[in-house]
Amino acid sequence: xxxxxxxxxxxxxxxxxxxxxxxxxxxxxxxxxxxxxxxxxxxxxxxxxxxxxxxxxxxxxxxxxxxxxxxxxxxxxxxxxxxxxxxxxxxxxxxxxxxxxxxxxxxxxxxxxxxxxxxxxxxxxxxxxxxxxxxxxxxxxxxxxxxxxxxxxxxxxxxxxxxxxxxxxxxxxxxxxxxxxxxxxxxxxxxxxxxxxxxxxxxxxxxxxxxxxxxxxxxxxxxxxxxxxxxxxxxxxxxxxxxxxxxxxxxxxxxxxxxxxxxxxxxxxxxxxxxxxxxxxxxxxxxxxxxxxxxxxxxxxxxxxxxxxxxxxxxxxxxxxxxxxxxxxxxxxxxxxxxxxxxxxxxxxxxxxxxxxxxxxxxxxxxxxxxxxxxxxxxxxxxxxxxxxxxxxxxxxxxxxxxxxxxxxxxxxxxxxxxxxxxxxxxxxxxxxxxxxxxxxxxxxxxxxxxxxxxxxxxxxxxxxxxxxxxxxxxxxxxxxxxxxxxxxxxxxxxxxxxxxxxxxxxxxxxxxxxxxxxxxxxxxxxxxxxxxxxxxxxxxxxxxxxx
Amino acid sequence: xxxxxxxxxxxxxxxxxxxxxxxxxxxxxxxxxxxxxxxxxxxxxxxxxxxxxxxxxxxxxxxxxxxxxxxxxxxxxxxxxxxxxxxxxxxxxxxxxxxxxxxxxxxxxxxxxxxxxxxxxxxxxxxxxxxxxxxxxxxxxxxxxxxxxxxxxxxxxxxxxxxxxxxxxxxxxxxxxxxxxxxxxxxxxxxxxxxxxxxxxxxxxxxxxxxxxxxxxxxxxxxxxxxxxxxxxxxxxxxxxxxxxxxxxxxxxxxxxxxxxxxxxxxxxxxxxxxxxxxxxxxxxxxxxxxxx
Numbered sequence: 091x092x093x094x095x096x097x098x099x100x101x102x103x104x105x106x107x108x109x110x111x112x113x114x115x116x117x118x119x120x121x122x123x124x125x126x127x128x129x130x131x132x133x134x135x136x137x138x139x140x141x142x143x144x145x146x147x148x149x150x151x152x153x154x155x156x157x158x159x160x161x162x163x164x165x166x167x168x169x170x171x172x173x174x175x176x177x178x179x180x181x182x183x184x185x186x187x188x189x190x191x192x193x194x195x196x197x198x199x200x201x202x203x204x205x206x207x208x209x210x211x212x213x214x215x216x217x218x219x220x221x222x223x224x225x226x227x228x229x230x231x232x233x234x235x236x237x238x239x240x241x242x243x244x245x246x247x248x249x250x251x252x253x254x255x256x257x258x259x260x261x262x263x264x265x266x267x268x269x270x271x272x273x274x275x276x277x278x279x280x281x282x283x284x285x286x287x288x289x290x291x292x293x294x295x296x297x298x299x300x301x302x303x304x305x306x307x308x309x310x311x312x313x314x315x316x317x318x319x320x321x322x323x324x325x326x327x328x329x330x331x332x333x334x335x336x337x338x339x340x341x342x343x344x345x346x347x348x349x350x351x352x353x354x355x356x357x358x359x360x361x362x363x364x365x366x367x368x369x370x371x372x373x374x375x376x377x378x379x380x381x382x383x384x385x386x387x388x389x390x391x392x393x394x395x396x397x398x399x400x401x402x403x404x405x406x407x408x409x410x411x412x413x414x415x416x417x418x419x420x421x422x423x424x425x426x427x428x429x430x431x432x433x434x435x436x437x438x439x440x441x442x443x444x445x446x447x448x449x450x451x452x453x454x455x456x457x458x459x460x461x462x463x464x465x466x467x468x469x470x471x472x473x474x475x476x477x478x479x480x481x482x483x484x485x486x487x488x489x490x491x492x493x494x495x496x497x498x499x500x501x502x503x504x505x506x507x508x509x510x511x512x513x514x515x516x517x518x519x520x521x522x523x524x525x526x527x528x529x530x531x532x533x534x535x536x537x538x539x540x541x542x543x544x545x546x547x548x549x550x551x552x553x554x555x556x557x558x559x560x561x562x563x564x565x566x567x568x569x570x571x572x573x574x575x576x577x578x579x580x581x582x583x584x585x586x587x588x589x590x591x592x593x594x595x596x597x598x599x600x601x602x603x604x605x606x607x608x609x610x611x612x613x614x615x616x617x618x619x620x621x622x623x624x625x626x627x628x629x630x631x632x633x634x635x636x637x638x
Numbered sequence: 639x640x641x642x643x644x645x646x647x648x649x650x651x652x653x654x655x656x657x658x659x660x661x662x663x664x665x666x667x668x669x670x671x672x673x674x675x676x677x678x679x680x681x682x683x684x685x686x687x688x689x690x691x692x693x694x695x696x697x698x699x700x701x702x703x704x705x706x707x708x709x710x711x712x713x714x715x716x717x718x719x720x721x722x723x724x725x726x727x728x729x730x731x732x733x734x735x736x737x738x739x740x741x742x743x744x745x746x747x748x749x750x751x752x753x754x755x756x757x758x759x760x761x762x763x764x765x766x767x768x769x770x771x772x773x774x775x776x777x778x779x780x781x782x783x784x785x786x787x788x789x790x791x792x793x794x795x796x797x798x799x800x801x802x803x804x805x806x807x808x809x810x811x812x813x814x815x816x817x818x819x820x821x822x823x824x825x826x827x828x829x830x831x832x833x834x835x836x837x838x839x840x841x842x843x844x845x846x847x848x849x850x851x852x853x854x855x856x857x858x859x860x861x862x863x864x865x866x867x868x869x870x871x872x873x874x875x876x877x878x879x880x881x882x883x884x885x886x887x888x889x890x891x892x893x894x895x896x897x898x899x900x901x902x903x904x905x906x907x908x909x910x911x912x913x914x915x916x917x918x919x920x921x922x923x924x925x926x927x928x929x930x931x
Contacts, residue, residue, distance in 0.1 A: 420738075507775035511837070514731060515788040515844055516765035525787070526777055632778060632824075 127612070131605030135368040137353045137361055140207040140219055141178070142335055143193060144200045150335035151193055152207060152219045153180035154353075161194070169194070181217035185340055189216060189599045205355040206236050210332070211348040213378060216599060220332040223339065227328055239330065243350055246328050250345045253325045257318060263569070265314050270570055271307045275300045281466040372606060377561065381590045382600040386607055391565055392478065392558075392580035393547060393614055399482035399576075400489065400546045401539055407486070408493025408542075409528075409535055415494070416501045417523065436491035444552030447484030452476060452556065472577050476557030478566045479576035484556045485549060489542035496541065500534015501527065536626040540619050547615045550584035558585045560593070583611035684709040684848060684878040685730065690744035692722075692729055694737065699725045701903045703744070707895070712870055712879040714893035714910070716886055718925070722902040723882040724772075727850050730880065731767040732760055748848070765792060768841035769850040773857060774833035776825035776840070781808075781817050784825045784836055788844035807843035811835040812869050831862025838869065849873060851881040855888065867892050886926055890914050898922045 098104070143151040157177040161169050169175075174195040183189055210218040222239030225232045225246070233242045279300050282293050325345035333339050351364065375385030411432075419425045456473035464472040473479075504527050512522040528535075550558075559579040566578045591597075591604040685707040692700035700722050707713045715723040725734065732753065734740045746753040753763060765788075776784050785804040794800055804821070808814045813835045817828070825836055834854055841849060855863040870892045873879055883889050889896050890910060897907040898921070906913060906922045917923045924930045 505775070507771060507773050508777060510733060510736075510769075510771065511775040511777065511840075512787070513736070514733060514764055514769035514771075515791060515840065516761040516763075517787075517791050518761055521791055525791075530778055 124612070127605050127609050131602060131609045134602035134606055135365045135372070137209070137351060137356070137364050137368075139203050139354045140209060142202045142204055142207065143176075143178070143198050144202075145193070145197045146199055147197075151178055151180060151191060152335035153178040153191070154219070155179075156190060170196075179217070181219045182215075182334060182340070183596075184215040185334065185338060189596065203354050205352065206240075207352065207354060208236075208240065208332075209351045209353055210342070211351070212342070212346050213348060214346060216379065216383065216596075218332060218340075218342070220334045220340070223331045223333045225328060225330050225344075226341075232328070240350075240352070243330060243344070243347075246344045247347050247350055250325055250328075251348070253321055254345065257321050257325065260314060260318055260321070265311065265318075267570060268307050268311045268314065272304055272311070275303045275307070277466045279304075284465060373610070380594060380596070381560065381586065382594050382596050382603055386583065386586060386603075386610060388562055388565060389581040389583045389586040389607070390610060390614060391567075392562070393583045393611065394618070395566055396478055396482050396485070396553075396580065396582065397543050397547050397618055399478065400485045401543060403483055403486035404489050404493050404542055405535070405539055408490045408538060409497050411490070412494045412497035412501060413523065413528075416498045417519075417527070432491045432494050436495075439551075440488055440549050441551040441555075443484055443488045444555035446487070447480055447552060447556040448476075451480040451483055456480065475577075476555070476559075476579055477577040478557055478580045481553050481557040481580070484552050485546040488549065488552065489545050492541045492545065493535070493538035496538030497531065497535045500531035500537070503534060504530045533626050533630045536622055536629065540622045540626070543618050543622065544615055547611070547618065548584060550582070550588060553582055553585060558582045560585075560589050583607055583614065587611070682709045683707070684749065685880075686745075686747040686750075688745045688747070690726075690729065690742065690746060692725060692734070692743075693739075693741045695739035699902050700729070701901075703904055705897060705904060705907050707878060707880060709878050710874050710876075711894040712874050712881060712892055713895040713897065714889040715880070715882045715897050715899055716884075716889045716925075717899035717905075718930075719884075721899040723899050724852050726899070727769075727852055727880060727882050730848070730850055731764050731769055733764075733769065735760070761791075765844050766846055767848045767850060768844060768846035770834070770837050770841055770852065770854045772853040774830060774837050776828070776833050776836050779825060780822045781825050781828070781836060782821040785839050785843045788840060792844060803843050807839040808836075810842040810873070811839035812865060812872075813839055829862070831858050831865060834858060834862070834866065835869070838866070838873075842873075846877060848878045848880065851879065853882050853884060856884060863888070886914075898925060900925070 138154045140152060141155055145151065155176060156179045158174055159177070161171055161173055161175050163171065176193045176195065176198070178191050178193055179189055180186060180191045181189060206221060208218075208220060208222055210220070212218060221236045222243065223236070224234045225239050225242055233239050279297050282297055282300075322345075326343040328344040329341050330344055330347070331339055331341045353361070356364070372385045373390065374387050376388055377386060378384035415425055415428065419428075452474060456471070456475065456477075460468060460472050460474040508526045508530060509522055512526045513519070517525070557579050559581060562579050562581045564575075564578060566575050566580050567573060568575070586607050587604055590600045590607065594600040683706045687703050687705050687707075690700055690703040691698060692703075703726060715726060717723050728734045729742060729746065730748075730753070734742070742754060748763070748766065752758070777787060779787070782804055785807045786800050789800055789803045794803065805814065808817060813832060816832060817836075820827075825833065828836060834857075838849075838854075855866055858866070867888065870879055870881070874894075881889075881893065893910045895908070896910040896913040898905045898913060898917075898919075900921055906917060906919045908918075913922060914926055917926065921930075
């Protein structure tokens with residue numbers, strides 16, 4: 091008996107089972123996490139039907155069902171323990187104050203899905219679930235009743251959406267450029283005033299011409315603002331009077347409405363189409379309502395740009411350091427010590443890098459840059475404050491050990507025969523490096539970059555100190571010269587998760603947004619890595635079979 | 639220097655540093671040729687090794703190597719593993735310089751120029767002394783780029799000129815007919831023997847005077863080996879070949895001169911015919927008849 095058990099142990103089957111169990115647990119965790127995120131996140135885009143509940147006290151509740159649960163540990167008689175209750179998204183935040191309402195099962199008398207209910211997506215105050223009572227043009231009544239109102243509303247919303255785009259363009263692009271002109275002229279005046287005594291006549295002339303420029307720009311600004319006012323008046327020209335399930339009325343300017351839907355009469359195909367447009371609008375638009383609604387485009391953009399900047403910074407430094415350590419430095423105690431230090435650097439908490447970035451990059455380097463190159467803007471800092479450049483460099487520091495280690499491994503894997511073959515042909519060491527060794531080590535280098543990108547895209551703590559913000563007024567890349575604004579603050583998906591999930595005034599409404607942002611962050615990381623992996627595999631294939 | 643364990647039993651003659659007795663001295667000028675039925679007397683010495691000792695750190699790998707290698711002939715080094723054949727070969731193009739702690743004593747002359755002289759440009763030396771390795775080691779590039787690698791390094795940029803050099807190199811290695819239609823494909827697509835001939839082509843493309851071959855056929859099948867051996871006959875028209883081999887039949891087939899090495903010393907050096915028919919040393923006889931090694 092004992093010998094058979096011993097034999098069984100020696101056969102190694104237990105070991106194989108152990109390994110398999112380890113792999114299974116890992117896979118289960120990864121896919122379980124992904125599934126959880128997807129279930130919670132992807133449902134957000136689906137427009138579910140509007141339910142109208144009639145309660146025992148003759149009150150009505152209208153909204154979208156958001157969940158059902160068994161009442162836990164009750165302390166009050168109105169929440170009987172063990173009974174079910176429904177969670178309804180009732181919207182109409184401007185009327186009720188809250189987006190969600192709990193309704194106990196036993197209070198519900200009847201449940202209906204009336205086809206005439208309207209869902210209004212609004213620029214402010216979230217969704218509205220109600221019926222249309224009338225549409226006004228200013229004070230005059232235009233149409234009355236739900237059905238005629240519904241028919242009349244759609245073209246009005248199209249007009250206001252077009253107007254909204256126009257207004258945004260004027261605000262962003264036209265007034266933005268006028269502002270930039272004024273700011274630049276002002277800075278030039280300031281620089282001249284700092285630079286020389288006021289008695290200099292030629293400078294006086296320059297300043298005067300600049301001042302004339304400012305005046306001209308300001309008059310252009312006036313024109314634009316009057317145009318804006320006119321558009322805004324048009325924008326709010328029509329209003330719609332809505333009435334909720336209990337007969338409470340609310341008048342809303344049509345300009346506030348993004349989209350009006352009647353989910354209960356929509357076909358599955360139509361709903362799928364709306365689902366796709368919802369996905370697209372989240373990916374491509376800017377956030378609204380303290381980030382809890384609208385899109386996450388600036389955060390996606392910021393994340394991708396930061397990771398790319400980080401890679402551009404980390405690759406040359408990491409590769410050069412690894413080349414020196416592996417190929418040029420005399421192998422000995424010092425090099426070993428440096429290697430240990432590099433490896434340990436990877437274990438330093440990321441917030442420490444954040445503090446270092448703040449102290450070194452922002453205050454020391456950025457502050458110096460400001461005094462040297464942008465004295466006219468002081469005391470407003472240009473580079474002396476958090477920005478995407480400093481955040482990227484901080485993350486580059488954080489990830490440089492990963493690149494060094496894997497580049498060294500890549501270099502070590504280049505067969506000695508390649509080097510000798512090149513040297514024997516009369517190549518110098520540098521030529522051998524550049525033409526044979528580094529190309530062969532590229533897959534290893536890219537592995538390092540992949541790991542570095544994955545790490546950098548997920549870091550939040552150091553960013554909070556070095557330039558990430560809740561809401562950035564402008565992207566780091568735009569149409570105004572010099573197009574790339576590395577000094578600008580930026581939004582980041584990781585920080586967005588934290589901000590929306592834990593800093594938001596409306597946590598319940600923000601919850602799906604947290605899952606969506608997480609899903610997008612994972613997707614972005616996977617896509618960035620996938621690109622690098624495809625590149626690496628291409629290189630591997632190119633250099634495959636190198637060793638006999 | 640520490641006392642070295644002598645490689646031979648006490649019964650054999652003790653070599654003296656000034657005139658190692660175990661080395662067949664060879665001097666073209668004074669006519670003390672080992673055998674009368676020598677190849678023509680127009681032969682000139684290409685490489686002269688004079689009292690060469692080589693050390694890996696504290697360990698001495700070569701002892702008092704004292705030979706001359708004749709131009710446009712094939713000289714082979716034979717001997718058991720670890721006897722220093724490859725080390726000696728790699729001294730000739732200073733590839734051992736890469737090894738930390740490696741040190742050489744004595745002189746090595748290439749056409750009268752000291753290979754280890756202070757003003758020698760190593761890249762220039764390696765251009766003159768090409769090398770083919772035991773494992774074929776084409777670079778992870780196309781066949782064309784492999785052969786063009788050396789000429790490009792030495793500053794040839796003109797496309798036509800490169801094309802010509804590449805073609806000459808590949809033809810010189812007897813590979814042209816097999817690869818002329820796929821010059822731009824990866825060198826790794828070639829068979830082992832073709833890869834090795836590509837490496838020879840690559841070495842030929844820099845137009846060396848001397849070609850060192852470090853067991854070039856050890857990883858090849860008999861057919862590929864035969865092709866390379868055939869190649870050696872044509873190669874020695876233009877250059878001097880030094881080949882290290884494990885395979886005594888190969889040495890007998892391809893070389894004009896053979897040096898038998900054992901434990902870092904040259905036991906016997908002479909015309910191949912003589913070494914393989916009437917060796918003057920017992921170790922040589924034992925080795926080539928397969929009694930040891």
